[in-house]
Amino acid sequence: MTGGPSFNIIVAEKAKAVRLDAYVATQIPGVTRTQAQRLILAGQIRVDGAMRRPAYRIKNGDHITGVTPILPQPSLLPEPRDLDVVYEDETLIVLNKPQGLVVHPAPGHPTGTLVNALLFRYPEIQKVGDPARPGIVHRLDKDTSGLLLVARTSDAYQHLVRQFKSRQVVKCYLAVVCGAIESDEGSVSLPIGRHPRDRKRMSTVSPKGRAAQTEWRIRERFSAATLLEIALKTGRTHQIRVHCAMLGHPVAGDALYGKRRKRAKRIPLKADVLHAVKRQMLHSWRLRVIHPTALEPIQFEAPIPKDMQELIGSLRESMLQDKNTRDRKG
Missing domain, CATH: 3.10.290.10 (RNA-binding S4 domain)
Structure with missing residues (x-):
């Protein structure tokens, strides 16, 4: 340094x-x-x-x-990797990112990232945006799946960044959260910043918290969990995960925020269903932006990934079994 x-x-x-x-x-x-x-x-x-x-x-x-x-920037090497490209043209790329893939190199993840794969397939993005994460307009956590937007030109990058800053981009997620939520819909408006004692975590009690707003509505109810459709009005790090945890309904499988469930209003968890989840059940489902050159709205949707579909299926089956058990007792 x-x-x-x-x-x-x-x-x-x-x-x-x-x-x-x-x-x-x-x-x-x-x-x-x-x-x-x-x-x-x-x-x-x-x-x-x-x-x-x-x-x-x-x-x-x-x-x-x-x-x-001044930290030395790691050299970014192109690396071949299959990419699930939802849409591409001369200005932008929309990807369906799998869970488990880090978006850009960072300490602990120097290679094998999405950026390395993008540089192999789209070498022109090397000089677009931040040199440490070329082309990347916004990010998803490693274990969050779904839609991610990448700029192919500097003009497109600036246009898209302005849209995110002015909150013109519509981002909608699907999340399976722990517990049975009573209300049909709601919102959370709590500032988010780096946790004062644990730098790996974000918190609503940070001394430098920034305004964050999350809106949600119930898409499906289960006995021990709830499927939410979540709209982000801001884009803070770990925003959905932090806000859901503060509600007492952490995202299923969230190892970082899911241990704090003091206020969870829920039926006891099924050990063979939610406890077996290996990653946070959060999926970037829909994305709408204004095209940088056509200047018209474009919208994309990424199908629910297999592991999330399997969890939802297991929760439905578990709920049906509970109902049948109650009917027999009744």
Whole structure:
């Protein structure tokens, strides 16, 4: 790492008592906690002008200064891989991303990503957008499946980015969540930002939370779960997963947010159904944008993936068995 722009951070009241290394990792984009520890130990990050240990607990009003490291960009290599292309023309590509595929290289995933495969098939995107993730206009989590938009030209990239920023893009997801939800529809408006203590998680209590709005309606009810149709009005990291967990109905199979189910209003889970889910049951189902050159709306839909279909089928079967059992007892 080499030195870049300097930074100055004044610790807010609600961030106090957090470890210095953990706090820095949440405040400086691209810096991991391990990297923050090294910078602190080297004296490149200081508190009120003094060196501190990485485990130092920050206090309200602490003045943290340092230099933002310039991290070397990994070289992006084209790699052959089958892609499920829903639509393509000279300006954009719409893909149906499978679950388990990382969108772009990052620490821990230097190769084998969607970007590597895109560069092999569409080498022209190399100079489009962010050099670290060329062509990528928006992202999906590794274990989220469904529609993803990629720009093939710089003009298309800028046009699509503006649409996302102005919230013109219509994004609709399907999610199987734990528990039986009583209302037919609803919305969540809670800010989302990096968790103050766990940088891998997002949270609605982050000191730097940004406005986030999620609307949902029930598509199908089961005994121990609910299939939701979810519309995103904003596009924060892990937004659906965080908001569903806050409702007490985490996305089925979500290993990061699914352990906190204190308020889940549900019939006890079927161990052989929901407990066997291996990834979060979240699918980017429908997407509508304005075409960058035709300037007309275009809409796409990705079929529900096999593992999600199988879960829904098992939940229906389980619900039918429960009904038959009640009928026999009645």
